[in-house]
Structure formats: C-alpha cells, structure tokens
Amino acid sequence: MGAGDLVPGQLLPPMRELAARLGVNPNTVAAAYRILRERGVIETAGRRGSRVRPKPATTGREHIRVEVPEGVRDVSSGNPDTALLPSVAKAFAAAAEQSDREPVLYGDAELEPELARRARAELAADGVPEGPLAVLSGSLDAIERVLAAHLKPGDTVAVEDPGWGSLLDLVPALGLRAAPVGVDDDGPRPDDVRRALEAGARVLIVTGRAQNPTGAAVSATRARALRSVLRAHPQTLLIEDDHGHGIVDVPLHPLAGVTRHWAFVRSVAKAYGPDLRLAVLTGDPVTVDRVRGRQRLGPGWVSRIVQRAVVRLWADGALDTTAVAAAYRERRTLLIDALAGHGIEAHGRTGMNVWVPVPDETGAVARLLHAGWAVAPGARFRIAAPPAVRITVSTLTARDAESLAAAVAAATGPTPARRYG
Template sequence: MDFSELDERTPRAIAGAVSRAVRSGDLAPGARLPTVRDVAADLGVSPATVSAAWQALRRTGLVVSRGRAGTFVRDTPTAWLSPRVRGLVGAGPERLPFDLSRGIPDPALLPSLGPALARVSARAATLAYHEEPVLPALRETLAATWPYPAESITVVNGATDAVGRTLEQLVSYGDRVVLESPGFPPFFDLVEALGAEVVPVAVDAEGLRVDALRRALATRPVAVVLQPRAHNPTGAAMTPERAQALASTLRRRRAAREVVPWIIEDDHSGAISVTPDVTLGTWLPDRVVHVRSYSKSHGPDLRIAAVGGPASLIDRVVARRMLGPSWTSRMLQSILLDLLTSPDSAEEVSQARRHYVGRQHAITTALREHGVVLPPPDGINLWLPVADVAAASVQLAAAGIRVATGSAFLADPDHAVDSHLRVTTGLVTPADAPHVAAELAAAARAQ
C-alpha cells in the first residue's frame, strides 16, 4: 500500500492509514501487510515506530499477527454471526486493560446466584412435555410489576429471542418494519433475514422522534421496534410525554381507519435503569408487546426474558415455541423467580443500579473537564461523537482501550458514515474515570 501521502510519520498516523485502507476495501480481508522493516525503510522511520502502529492495529482487531508468516488483515469473523454483529465482535483476541466494546454488564455487579442455586432442586424435574411453559409463581411475579395490564405473559431465551419470535408472527416477505437508527445491530439483521425492509427512524435524547415515526408510518409498516430506556447505543430514555405523543400519533391513525402497526418494546436494562418504566401500552394495550430482559441486571448467561401483550399474539409465540424448544428451562425460571423475590438479591440489583449511575456521572464529569460535554446516559453505554472514527479507534487501542465503532449501529452501515463510538462506560469505575475520559477526549479530537 502507498504511505507517500502521510503528513505525519507517527505510529498513530501509520495505523490510521492502514485502517482507512482496510475500511475502504483497498486492503481486503486476509491480505498480508508489508513487513515492518519494509515500511520503516519506505517512510524513513525506525522499525519500532512501525511496530507500534502494527500493535495498535492488532488491538483494534483490524489485523492479526501470524508469527513469522507476517501480519494480515483479519478475515471475516465466523459465518454464524449475523453481518452487523460481525462488525461488533471484530475486536482482536489481545486482552486490553479496558475492553469497552461489548455492551456487557460488570460481572462484579450481578447478584450472587449461590443462594438461588441452593434452593433449586438438585435434580432436573421430570415433567410432561406439554405442561404450561411458565411457572405460575413467576408469571404472577412478572405481572405484578408489568408496566401495563398484559393479557398474556410468557418467558423466552433473552430479549433478542423475544423480539425475533414476535416478528416471525407478524412479518411476511416484503413487509416493512420500523427500527431506530442508530439502534441495536441484531434487529437490523433479523428483519432482513425475515425478508422484510427496514425503515430507519431517528432518535433523540427523549427516544423515538415523533416526526420520524409519522413519516415512517406512510410506508405502512407492520411493526415498530423501539427501546424505551437505556437505549443501545445512545443511552437515551423515553419520557412519558414522548411516549404519549407517539401513542397519540398512532391513535390518530386508528381514528382515520388506517392500520396501526404492532409496537414491540425492548426494555433490556429495566432493573438497572434510573428512568421511569414508560410504555406505549398505557394507551395502546391491544397493539403493544413489551419485552423485559434480565441479562444486564441479573446475568447474560441466564438467557431469559419475559414478553407480554395481547393473548392473540403471545399465544401464537408460545405455540410456535412448542414446536421447537417448547419452554425455557424451569430450573432457570426458578432461579430468576428466586432472584426477583429475594430481598438480598433485590438489594444487590439496587446497588448495581447506583454503581452504574455513579460511573456514568463520573465519566461524563471527567469528559467535561476536557471540553467534551455530554449528559449522563441511562444504562451502561455512552455514544461518543468523534472527529474521525478510524483515527479515534486506533488511538484508543494504542492506549489500551477497545470500543465499538458507530457504523454497526446504523440501518445501512455500508453506505452511511457515522462519527460516533459506543463506549461501555458502565465498566469504568470512578477511580479509572479520569484516565479513561482523558483518552476518550483526546481520541474524539484525533484526525
């Protein structure tokens, strides 16, 4: 590749040039990079300078070292990952001091499973295959805290499973589905896998924009998928006023005898969110499916979420599952029930919520001291605006910080340019916040 147009001969500049070549397609997946000595000779710099650039690229996951064989552009990740998720997991295997790219909760803030496990039967129960798929006690516990009276509630294997199974009952080939952009990458892939068309809508600090929804409704979508709080990636939270305005837009459509799309709400971080539990189901209970996940608050590996709404739709989801996994493990349901009803577990989750709030305030306060002014987000992620995504990613990797680039969160990542990074700041303790914020602020200005 050609380094002749480099204005600087620093590790950051060299790594940035390679990063741009990879992202533009000039360097294809699997391509071998020139040797450190060859690049050093071409640029008139020391091999150590080029080696530092190659090390930064490895940290971003763009390239991999294969020992004496050389350094190569990373191949496409495993085929069983959906296209946009591949972009999220492109980070290299090298361990960094701060891997803030994955959107996961802090394991240290999850409630202890020991007491719950001790109260679960030591043997898997012998049950009939066609018994009720949800433990009655768990359903009662869920219904008691549901944000609106849902006719039917069941449990499935996580929030994405809930959204996917609901869409499968609603979407036919060629239909349109409204999705937030930026939004959760697997939802884009899921809609496209169903043969449907994504209609992207914008969000702001108060959630899905009313004007964007109004325009999207002109395409006659069959469903709208939204995140009411702790929006991934932006950290936005829908206000009650915004929810009512969105509901009013949909109700006017009903009054005009137009088809009202189904609303699917993904409340993936509810128990660690600090904003009110808002739902359009307050005004449109017959068209809203609400999903409540416990991955961020109680543990991703529990693989369990509740989904509730009109019985006419939820029963179809349950019936389809009976032809596959049939039910979510009742042992896992028993563990979740214990965690939801145990005062000690509830206090642990409350403490986690307070920790996340403190961490978001600490990082945004420290960023403000460096001239980057952002409101504390809800949840565990921060949507950081940057001057140059590639340059910022490389600079952060060189500092030992891995982040996710914003393009994966867009409806059309191949043709849209986004100048943001998603940073899982919920993993940054207040003690580390000043250092991480200084690196984030410097990277935000990098070009």
C-alpha cells in the same frame, strides 16, 4: 455476486446504468436489488448508493469490533459488571430440589406459576396493560418470534438508529426492511416515527430505558407524543424492549395498548446475568398466542429449572436494584462529566453505555486502541446516524474516567453539539 466477482464493500452500479448495460427493464434491476437488500447481501445508503455488505446479515454485526490486545482496557463489550450480578448458586440448587420433587414432563405448563404472578405484578406496577404471558430465551428471541408471528418477507420495520446491533441485523436476516428512526436522549423522535409509519412501516420497535447504545430513556412527554403518533396508525405492531429493568432508576413510560397488536419484553440478562437467557413477554392475546404456538413447535419451552431459579432470585431479593442503578449512574456521570471537561459531547441517560459522536469513527477507534482503550465502533449500532463510538462504563472508576476522557479528547478533538440519530 455468488461467483465472488464482487468483493465486500464494492459499490454497485446505479440501477438505470445496470439495466442499460444488461438490456433489461430498470424495474427488473430494482427488484433484484430489493431482494438482495432484504436478504442482507447488499446495503443501501441513499445517494451514496448500494454496496456489497462486508458479511451477510445473518453473520451479525459482532464482527465489527476491535481485537483487544494484551494490556489494552476493554470498554467495548456492553457487558454488566460481574461484581454487581447476584450469585445464582443457591437459586439453582433450590430450583433443582424443587424439580426433583415436582418434575416437569412433556405436556406440562410452559410457564412457572410463581414467575407469572411476580412478573405480572411488576408489569402492572409499571403501567404495562394486562395481557397473557410467555417466557422466551432472551429479548432477541422474543422479538424475533413476535416479528415472525405477524410479518412476511419484504415488510418494513421501524427501528431506532442508533440502535441495538443484533436487532439491526435480525431484521434483514428475516427478509424484512429496516426504516431508521432517529433517537435523542428522550427516545425515538416522533416526527421520524410518523414518517416511517406513513411510508408503510408495519412495526415500531422501541427501547423504553437503557437504550443500546445511547442510553436514551423514553420520557413522559415523549411517550405522550409517540402515543399520539401511534393512535393515527392503530394497525402498527408495537414492540417494546425493557432490558434495562433492574439496572435503571428512571420510571418506565410504556406505550403498550395504544395499537391493536403490541408486545412488551422484559429480560433478566443485564440485571441478573446474560447466561440466564430468560425474558418475559406480554402482549395482546393474538400476538402472545401465536408466539406460544410457534415456540411449542421449536424448543417447546424455557427450562422450568431456569424459571424456578429466577423466581428464587426475585423472592430472596438477591439483587439490590437501587444500588445497582446508582452504581451505573455514577459511572456514566463520571465519564460524561470528564468528557465535557474536554469539550466532548456524550450521551448516556440510563444503562451502562455512553455514546460519543466523533468526526472520524475509524480513526478514533484506532487511536484509542493505540492509547490503551478498546471502544466499540458506532458502525455496529447505526444505519444512517452519524459516526460515533460506544463506551461501556460498567467497571470504570473515577481515575479511569479521567484517563479515558483525555484519551478520547486526544483521539477526536472537540465535537460540536448535534443530533446523534
């Protein structure tokens, strides 16, 4: 494989067949396949066998995208509407002035006190248990550090399927195994979670709201069912991602505190701007202490100027979260209703994306591109889930929704209602 004799996408021989060909024990081949899978070199799809990955896991799924020619409308990016983001100029100017008066030096506290106070109050209001705080450079940075703090290569992580493409690549890049857990509009399916944990998964990662790509949000009923499953597996490391805070209008139903080790991550990227690169992490004392310790040996801390700017944005009420959530809800509803008018199933309870199951993903993406719409291939977000496309509704108007729905209908035809995870 290292010599380049095997090409991306090539099907590998069954393990027993290869063992017989090489004259070695089948367990040796199984171990080799396992190592290659853990390192993101190959991918396995059950009875369909193992194949060489198009690219190593460390390159990310971002390459599974379409090039957007001039004149084609891009609804694939997953980006927020820039018109709904607050201006950060005054906040950074105020933060810079504060840093001139109160410079941060080596050995000073990594956490801005006022940011900690405000973050802790909002977390408590949403029912997240009391715990120490840390500030990381975004949700993925926080999740990576939590995983590294508890796991060793070869451990299994239960992940949502469909789920966040960057996370699906992070897991094998860390030498970990991904156990896909089906998702519906109310979040991860309890039976799937139970099976994954009983099969040995040490971690469960859950998106509370605005799940990417499906828009799922964990309901109160689903949260009770998931807590029941987790109580039977108290050693599970639970990680919750609340990147949708500030852009959704449904309540949070946290699971944190049910297990011995837990982490809850809240990013400001979607609501205040991706370039801020800031997420607040809370969790059990052991987990947060390990994350902080490892952070000190790397970047040290997230810039206190950035932290102070975020505090100023919060203090000034720079974002009307109710209006932002309503805007994204209206745009999702417009597209989902327009698709329903064409007999097309779609999902999107919260957030800025709509997930549309399709019978032929590659064909649908190509035909929509030809019709003037660039959508995200579902392959970026799934392991075993059926084909689909993700549409970002951030900047859609009512006229856009009707036009796009007609294009989707022409590209795919009606699809029967079914599980999408």
